[in-house]
Amino acid sequence: MFYREAGDFKTSYAEDNQTFPIKFDRFRYYAVLLVALGIIPFFINDYWANALLIPFLIYAIAAIGLNILTGYCGQVSLGTGGFMAVGAYASYKLMTAFPWMDMVSVTLLAGLITAMVGVAFGLPSLRIKGFYLAVATLAAQFFLVWMFNKVPWFYNYSASGQISAPERTMFGLAVTGPNADAWVRYLFCLFFVFVLAWLARNLTRGSIGRQWMAIRDMDIAAEIIGVNPLKAKLTAFAVSSFFVGIAGGLLFTVYLGAVEVGEAFGITKSFLVLFMIIIGGLGSLFGSFAGAAFMVLLPVVLRNFMTGTLGWESTIATHFEFVIVGGLIMFFLIVEPHGLARLWQLTKEKLRLWPFPH
Amino acid sequence: MNEAIHPPIDPNEGYVTEDGRRIGGVVMEMKHITLRFGGVEAIKDISFDIREGEIRAIIGPNGAGKSSMLNVISGFYNPQEGEVWYKGQIRKPMKPFQVARQGIARTFQNIALFEGMSVLDNVMTGRLNHMKASFLDQGFWWGKAQREEVENREKAEQIIDFLEIQAIRKTPVGRLPYGLKKRVELARALAAEPQILLLDEPMAGMNVEEKEDMSRFILDVNDEFGTTIVLIEHDMGVVMDLSDRVVVMDYGKKIGDGTPDEVRNNQEVIDAYLGVSHD
Numbered sequence: 001m002f003y004r005e006a007g008d009f010k011t012s013y014a015e016d017n018q019t020f021p022i023k024f025d026r027f028r029y030y031a032v033l034l035v036a037l038g039i040i041p042f043f044i045n046d047y048w049a050n051a052l053l054i055p056f057l058i059y060a061i062a063a064i065g066l067n068i069l070t071g072y073c074g075q076v077s078l079g080t081g082g083f084m085a086v087g088a089y090a091s092y093k094l095m096t097a098f099p100w101m102d103m104v105s106v107t108l109l110a111g112l113i114t115a116m117v118g119v120a121f122g123l124p125s126l127r128i129k130g131f132y133l134a135v136a137t138l139a140a141q142f143f144l145v146w147m148f149n150k151v152p153w154f155y156n157y158s159a160s161g162q163i164s165a166p167e168r169t170m171f172g173l174a175v176t177g178p179n180a181d182a183w184v185r186y187l188f189c190l191f192f193v194f195v196l197a198w199l200a201r202n203l204t205r206g207s208i209g210r211q212w213m214a215i216r217d218m219d220i221a222a223e224i225i226g227v228n229p230l231k232a233k234l235t236a237f238a239v240s241s242f243f244v245g246i247a248g249g250l251l252f253t254v255y256l257g258a259v260e261v262g263e264a265f266g267i268t269k270s271f272l273v274l275f276m277i278i279i280g281g282l283g284s285l286f287g288s289f290a291g292a293a294f295m296v297l298l299p300v301v302l303r304n305f306m307t308g309t310l311g312w313e314s315t316i317a318t319h320f321e322f323v324i325v326g327g328l329i330m331f332f333l334i335v336e337p338h339g340l341a342r343l344w345q346l347t348k349e350k351l352r353l354w355p356f357p358h
Numbered sequence: 359m360n361e362a363i364h365p366p367i368d369p370n371e372g373y374v375t376e377d378g379r380r381i382g383g384v385v386m387e388m389k390h391i392t393l394r395f396g397g398v399e400a401i402k403d404i405s406f407d408i409r410e411g412e413i414r415a416i417i418g419p420n421g422a423g424k425s426s427m428l429n430v431i432s433g434f435y436n437p438q439e440g441e442v443w444y445k446g447q448i449r450k451p452m453k454p455f456q457v458a459r460q461g462i463a464r465t466f467q468n469i470a471l472f473e474g475m476s477v478l479d480n481v482m483t484g485r486l487n488h489m490k491a492s493f494l495d496q497g498f499w500w501g502k503a504q505r506e507e508v509e510n511r512e513k514a515e516q517i518i519d520f521l522e523i524q525a526i527r528k529t530p531v532g533r534l535p536y537g538l539k540k541r542v543e544l545a546r547a548l549a550a551e552p553q554i555l556l557l558d559e560p561m562a563g564m565n566v567e568e569k570e571d572m573s574r575f576i577l578d579v580n581d582e583f584g585t586t587i588v589l590i591e592h593d594m595g596v597v598m599d600l601s602d603r604v605v606v607m608d609y610g611k612k613i614g615d616g617t618p619d620e621v622r623n624n625q626e627v628i629d630a631y632l633g634v635s636h637d
Contacts, residue, residue, distance in 0.1 A: 014504065208493065213475050218471070221472070223454045225455075226550065228453075
């Protein structure tokens with residue numbers, strides 16, 4: 001009743017192929033856009049931006065990136081943190097070397113640089129798969145973090161070994177640095193999320209997306225029907241790293257402002273993004289958003305509940321938070337391996353008939 | 359359907375069968391193929407040809423090397439000795455995806471569909487060699503990418519109509535029963551508009567009705583699209599009814615080659631199937 005596809009007829013293949021073929025979905029999408037663009041920017045404050053909205057947007061980009069590689073192309077990667085670090089350090093070097101460059105170009109270029117690094121580390125995927133590939137990408141993670149620590153050129157020989165984002169403006173408004181307003185940073189991230197999600201959707205619904213999924217589901221059959229495995233896997237690595245690099249760049253420039261590589265882009269970050277796509281749903285763009293929202297929102301809600309409502313000490317709350325997040329991950333892996341996206345789909349199927357049983 | 363991408367071989371060659379189908383010249387020729395796995399010779403010095411538009415069966419007892427032969431044709435194995443001639447040219451050793459681009463498609467003995475994708479996506483994946491839009495075109499979904507998607511969707515829908523799987527086109531393949539999966543796999547192979555279609559035991563594990571359906575589809579494909587079909591099958595009734603010529607293999611060797619009637623009366627073939635001691 002609430003969710004209907006009846007009477008929604010398509011008369012051309014292009015119509016059938018659109019992103020939201022069902023009218024109800026389409027209007028809900030417009031409503032989300034309206035809230036995100038027309039309402040949130042006017043009410044946003046520093047707390048909401050820093051605690052929830054900006055990390056959600058940035059991790060959504062990273063989750064889409066990893067989902068393209070792992071969920072769509074079936075190549076497990078544990079190097080997400082390392083690739084995010086590449087994006088962050090590339091942004092930093094570009095910002096300091098070319099102070100006149102605007103932030104959109106900086107971020108896009110940082111993504112492209114990460115894409116190239118990703119392709120280089122994706123080369124082993126042509127020979128190895130599964131766990132063995134995961135270990136190879138783990139090597140990328142540790143190597144990249146080590147490199148950004150050990151080579152002073154990357155952090156411009158600063159004494160602390162940290163990098164910090166200088167202030168950059170767009171249209172007269174500070175986007176990075178301590179003086180940037182919450183709503184500007186929010187809109188800047190939202191712009192990237194919108195464009196990149198649209199790109200990801202286009203890539204995954206077309207020929208290249210089907211090639212990725214073919215490699216994921218059965219690589220031998222894919223090759224027999226004409227998929228070039230070299231090209232399919234390396235494009236997946238490139239696109240995935242492009243997204244992850246942009247997420248890393250934004251995390252550094254817009255969100256954190258100052259970064260120490262081992263702390264911000266360690267192995268825990270790789271696992272965090274991997275958990276996002278597992279909980280959200282592998283091979284689903286909606287799942288990337290849902291997983292990012294879940295993993296960003298959950299600790300905040302738990303902490304507020306335990307320290308605020310129950311009045312516990314914050315250290316106890318932090319430890320409980322670990323336990324609960326870990327337990328939920330196990331719960332999802334066992335009960336619903338396809339994640340929140342699948343739960344959402346089931347809900348929609350139920351809503352089609354509600355309140356009737358058949 | 360095929361003419362646009364595959365030029366005909368030689369219009370003067372060939373003959374017309376009793377039921378009025380036109381068989382053309384030799385499109386593929388295997389010359390003295392030998393394939394070894396370590397010390398095991400899976401295929402020993404086998405030669406045969408495939409004519410355009412015919413249904414060519416490869417039969418033999420289990421372990422005779424039939425599937426290996428099909429894998430040689432589809433480029434999955436490169437034989438140690440011998441030559442594969444395709445459209446009058448020797449074929450260099452190439453990767454399976456390059457072979458696919460030359461117009462050779464196949465199905466597998468154990469279904470090899472993309473389980474996580476819908477039937478429609480599986481069939482559309484079969485058409486990927488006809489889709490040339492660049493990476494950027496696809497990312498921004500403009501011009502060529504969008505046009506191509508619609509054009510190829512039309513072709514894919516024709517195949518879906520042809521094989522009568524309209525009702526399941528948006529169903530994930532993993533949910534389908536075995537018989538339908540076999541049909542979807544045929545659809546995916548056909549979607550490539552191949553010149554040669556290799557079918558590895560298309561009727562394995564089917565009941566009589568499903569076998570009849572599948573036989574009808576194979577004949578229709580051959581008749582309507584003029585597709586050359588190379589078929590491995592264990593059901594002798596089906597093989598003898600469908601095929602124009604039959605290659606018989608046993609222990610990696612070719613022991614018979616000819617029309618179904620010739621093969622049926624060949625003493626070596628009878629021995630191989632009834633079991634005579636090898637010494």
